[in-house]
Amino acid sequence: MTKSHALRNQEKVRSRIEQNLKRRYRKEKIFRGFGIASIVFGLLCVAVLLTDIIYKGHGAFFQHYLQLEVQYDPETLGIEQVDESALALANFDGVIKDAMKARFPEARDRRARRELYSIPSTDAPFALRDRLQQAPQLLGERETIWVMVDDDVDAFIKSLDEIEGGFRGRVSERKAGWLMSLYESGELQNRFNTQFFTSGDSREPEQAGIKAALVGSALTLLVTLALSFPIGVAAAVYLEEFAPKNRWTDLIEVNINNLAAVPSIVFGLLGLAIFINFFELPRSAPLIGGLVLTLMTLPTIIISSRAAIKAVPPSIREAAMGMGASRIQVVFHHVLPLAMPGMLTGAIIGLAQALGETAPLLMIGMVAFIVDVPTGITDPATVLPVQIFLWADSPERAFIEKTSAAIMVLLAFLITMNLGAVWLRKKLERRW
Amino acid sequence: MNSIATAVSMPETAVQEGTDVDHKIEYPATTVGAPFVDKAKLRMRGIDVFYGDKQAIHNVSLDIGQHEVVAMIGPSGCGKSTFLRCLNRMNDTIEGCRVSGDIQLDGEQINGASVDVVPLRARVGMVFQKPNPFPKTIYENVAYGPRIHGLASRRAELDEIVETSLTRAGLWNEVKDRLDQPGTGLSGGQQQRLCIARAIAVSPEVILMDEPCSALDPIATARIEELISELRENFTIAIVTHSMQQAARVSQRTAYFHLGNLVEVNDTERVFTNPEHALTEAYITGRFG
Structure with missing residues (x-):
């Protein structure tokens, strides 16, 4: 009696499971379908964007x-x-x-x-x-x-x-x-239009080139990298490895997270007030652009560097400290080498953001019409996204293709930068 | 009103945390057995350890003799690892951890804010529960300590230190042809022996081992135990272990910890055959643990 009851019960359970199984698989399928659909949508958008830009812009490379x-x-x-x-x-x-x-x-x-x-x-x-x-x-x-x-x-x-x-x-x-x-x-x-790559901006579309903006962007990013990476990493190391955990450090952490979400034009206003009006640094120069973008990228770099440092297993720190390494030695011999790939990724994300930034640079005068290619970080310059903005705003028909061509150059710059980062990462990453 | 309630509930909590045995057996006011020896390498008196407000170690006093292996056993959470970490100040690295009491290494005070932990940790080495070689080559793992302490002025000297340390750790023959390969590529047992080689490369006087075999298979465990017996000739060793058999095999004296108290310290043989304290007996006969 009880045996047959148990048997019946088992059968019931099995049929229930089978019934549910179908539903479970269907749900899984739907979920996977959503995922694939979103990826396809994303790829489609990128494809449309790229074809449009290339279609419109390829003409600018010929004259x-x-x-x-x-x-x-x-x-x-x-x-x-x-x-x-x-x-x-x-x-x-x-x-x-x-x-x-x-x-x-x-x-x-x-x-x-x-x-x-x-x-x-x-x-x-x-x-x-x-x-x-x-x-x-x-x-x-x-x-x-x-x-x-x-x-x-x-x-x-x-x-x-x-x-x-x-x-x-x-x-x-x-x-x-x-x-x-x-x-x-x-x-x-x-x-082939070599002049597009060898000259600066011009009122005449056929004479306008991208070189000034390209060099301006490179110089600005150089300043940004040189300032934001060391400062960001130093701040992250201090906050993670040395700072006591108290109300002050909590406050700093909250503020860093908030700063990462501040609209970039605010940093431009800050740069205008401090660097130009107070310190009287030369306006429109990559130096100030770099300083302003440093302010903007610092939170990103600090946050990602801290995450990279946190990801270093504590057992490595313990092992080093157990050997009698001082805290500085623990950081420089073990933590930083292991966290470096993650930090670099953060820095590149920050720099890519900085490369595409226009708004804060408008505030510090990098929107000026500049014909000469800058030779140093204190020369007046413009940057790629601002150049795109300026050309998109020009009435001449020929500037349409110039605008798209400039976008292509900007994307190529970005891709080169990211490839460099991937290469660096691969080189530094230890695989064990 | 509130404070009375807390006061009343406290003994109850204590009972809940313990086991049935606690009802019948009284805690010793002092440790029973023979916690002290004449020629002590390490002398600990009245050690209290706090994690924030929570006290993890209560007034523990113990001596560890020269060239002696002392095993520390006890149920999980009894504070034996915490106690071990006091001996090379590793508890300093834990936020909110406070150690008070007297700890002397060769008669020299080592507990206190004014003591430099860097030379101390060179004298008191440590091997951890989970093998934790650096993500560097085998050579670099062993050479790290001598390098940071500046023990070798020439490359040949460093090579010699690496070779002797690996030989003493019984690893040389297995790795001599691949010193430039990552230490993390070794098997678990080899990794732990590499960690031991790394620890002895700076010629410490004391080696602390925190459950060094708990992540290893029986064969690797046997090798480490063999190694501990060999190392005893040159080093003083304090080992925390969960395995009573291991404690019986490798140690001369055994200390039994219970809920942050040091209950009994005696010769290992005595502890496992004729324990003095009822709690020790309850533990080694497997009534709790």
Whole structure:
């Protein structure tokens, strides 16, 4: 009687379990489905973003050049020999105009001439000057050279593949006709735009480059790294290894956690008040940018460094102390080497955040229009995200592709930095 | 009102914490047996240890003789590890831990804020419960102590220290061809012997062992026990153990701790064959533990 009862009970339990099993598996499946869906959504967003940026920005890496047959006529140039002062005054503009006139003799009235002259970039006379400076023997000779075209022209030619008849914009029908004839005869050529990587910002899109912002970002990050890493690690080591646990250290900990969540523009205001107004450091400089970003990244670095230090097994500390190592020796011989990979990760996360930061830098004047590439941390400079902001704000059509190209450069910078961090981590990490 | 309630409830708590045996057996006002010896290497008098407000060790006095192995046994939480850690001031590293009383090493006071723990820990080495080699090579593990204390001026000298220490720890033949490999890659028993080699590399006078075999298999345990017997010739050893057989095998004298009190200290043979105190008898016969 009891035996059959037990048997029945077991059967009941088993069937219950089986019933529940289905439900459990279904729940698991749904949960896994959610996970996969979120990852797919995330990847999709990244893919859309990247394709959009690359599609819009790839054009900025190329630029159309115009073939011109120029004559370095001393009369037109108004110089007799090639030297510094003569070149500064020489009328290279006239040489270009002559070459354009010779190519399109049909343009006779003033209006047509003006349109004709606007085909080459305003940079073209400077290119000629550089050429003549390099090769003074060319004075009085004829030569075929390639010069950059104006951004409107460049945009028109580039749009030929996409829009039937091309995007004309400010280009008149007559000018478009000339351009088509130049394009078909191969006198307009698409070339890799080296100037984008070798020059600073410019009002003329075809002459604008990313180098100043890139160097500015690098200098600013260098200052940030040099200050925030040692300070952050020292603070974390002190708080974890030496500081007594009392109300004061609790207060400090709470405040560090709060600081990590403070909007970055507040740090910009702080930098403006302290570094510029009080200490009177040079404004718009990577030095101040670095200082402000240091303030911003410090909490991140301290928090992650403390976590890395906490993760070092206490048995290692005990072993070292049991051997008679002093507290400093315990920290430097054992704790820091083991915590270093984690600290570096924190530092890189902090720096990546700093690299993409715009708001606090606006407050300290790094938003200024700066053409020269900075040579030191006290030179006026701008940084990549600010440059993107400035270009996105510019009305010229050609700046659209420049903006996307700058974003690509920023992402490449970021990826390079992260790869460097991964490499460092792998190198320092001890696997046991 | 409140204070009265606390006062009344206190004896009850004490009873709850103990076992049935506690009802019948009175705690000794002083330790029974022979806690003191003539030529003591370590002399402890009236040790009290507090963790915050909680007292973990009550007025313990004990001598550890030269070149002697003293085993400390007792149920979990009886304070034997805490007591052991007083002997090289490892309790300093625990927040809120306070040690009072007299601890002398060769007649020299070692308990007190003015005593430098760095040279003390070179004289009183320690081996921990869980093997804890540094995440460095085998060589670096053993060389660490001599390095930080500046015991070797040349590389050859350091090599010699490493070799003798590993030989004494019975590990040399097993690792001599892979000194540059990580110490954490060894087996548990080898790791513990590496920790012993590391401890003896600075030629300490006393070695404290906190349940050194509790994480090891019986074969590795036997090797360590053998090693302890060999080390006794040159070192004074205090060992905390959960295994009564181990205490019987390796030690000359045994101290029995119970709830923070040192109940009995006697020759090991005496403790395990004819214990003086009823609590000791209850423990070794397995009535609690």
